[in-house]
Amino acid sequence: MPSAPAQRQDASASALPGLSLLPPLDIPRRIISDPSLRPVADKLEAGQRLERQDGLALMRSRDLLGLGALAHAARLAKNGRRAFYVLNRHINYSNVCVNGCAFCAYGRESGQEGGFLLSPGQAAAKALAGSLPVDELHVVGSCHPDLPFSYYLELLTALREARPQAILKAFTPVEIDHFARISGQSAQEVLGQLQAVGLKAMPGGGAEVFAPRVRQRLCPQKTSGQRWLEISGLAHALGIPTNATMLYGHVESPEERVDHLLALRGQQDQSGGFSAFIPLAFHSQNTKLGDISPTSGLDDLRVVAASRLLLDNFPHIKAYWVMLGPKMAQVALNFGADDLDGTIVEERITHMAGGTTAQGLSERQLRQMILAAGFEPVRRDSFYRHLPALAPAEEAA
Ligand code: SF4
Secondary structure, eight states, X not given: OOOSGGGOOOOTGGGSTTBOSSOOOOOOGGGOOOGGGHHHHHHHHHTBOOOHHHHHHHHHOOOHHHHHHHHXXXXXXXXXXXXEEEOEEEEEOBOBOSSOOTTOSSOBOTTOXXXXXXXXHHHHHHHHOSSSOOSEEXXXXXXXXXXXXXXXXXXXXXXXXXXXXXXXXXOOHHHHHHHHHHXXXXXXXXXXXXXXXXXXXXXXXXXXXOOHHHHHHHOTTSOOHHHHXXXXXXXXXTTOOEEEXXXXXXXXXXXXXXXXXXXXXXXXXXXXXEEEEEEEEOOOTTSTTTXXXXXXXXXXXXXXXXXXXXXXXXXXXXXXXXXXXXXXXXXXXXXTOOEEEEOOSOOOTTGXXXXXXOSOOOHHHHHHHHXXXXXXEEEEOTTOOEXXXXXXXXXXX
8 A cells, every 4th residue: 555654655756757657547538628738638648748838738638538537437437336434533633823825714813702721631622522433633734823842742742642553633734834833943853853753654645735826815914835835855764654635626727727737746746745635715704715615516516626647646536525515525526536435523624614514424424425426435543544434333433
């Protein structure tokens, strides 16, 4: 299995110009009606890496079935009919943040109503709640103005002691950059200290869209795209696998989406530690961008498909059911996605932006969603190692 810290995929092959990490694909040509997708199909059949103009053709096409045919062929080559899920629990330790991103409904200024901060003990109590196993603790928060770096070491220590079997997947590159600033240390030193108290993997948030134009407009205080990529590479060098994201459906252009994906692909060529890419559909409610309409179903599936095809060196593409909704996430399994994320239990970030999905799903619900969509459910850990499904009695407990 790819993605475990000691089992990074060999990115050297993709460093050869034009050579894709996808094998030559068998494309059902009769399904494709958009002529602009035919050159893309030619390259995929020849095992060639897609380029910027191919990405633009994908990102602009309205030929939904054609996009699905291309991406599904890539999905089958990468992951067969497997669809992964994880028994995870989200822990949001704080939402008090110095950055004030325009698209964020979750963050609060210091002293503002609705701000919260969990002590390490309170976070550990949340991690312990419930009787089902937890394979992964997904820990993200904010760039808090006052907390010292020692808080984050204590937080991970408390979570590790509370749930020693769970893999600690914590802190986006944006948070790591913040910790480096407040502690006066390098990002590498910060990562090393967090690793020493249990950090095993990192989530991929904070990437948004890398284009400086977009960041200047939406999140000028936030870590730059270049720094986000650099910190991801530093984590990979330490054997910490990470994820990557793109928040789409706000002010970005198709070109900026494609350039974002190609920057991720380039970083993966260099450092090889990204496990999964997660496209995140923008939810505007309760943000400063409240007049932006929700993404369309066509766009959601198009971004999933384009991601699967352009990110030929990423092992996994996630259809994050919280943002897409369970039904669209099921459909996305046929458009390149091979992972639904997990049980989550308590989701705050999307729900504060008007998300209407459930707070969490049971393992049984996730497995049934995958089976009903015609795929093979596989329980995984943070490194995509396969785990046995819970026994029915355990699931019902
Ligand atoms: S998106 Fe993250 S960094 Fe930006 S305001 Fe919200 S919590 Fe802070």
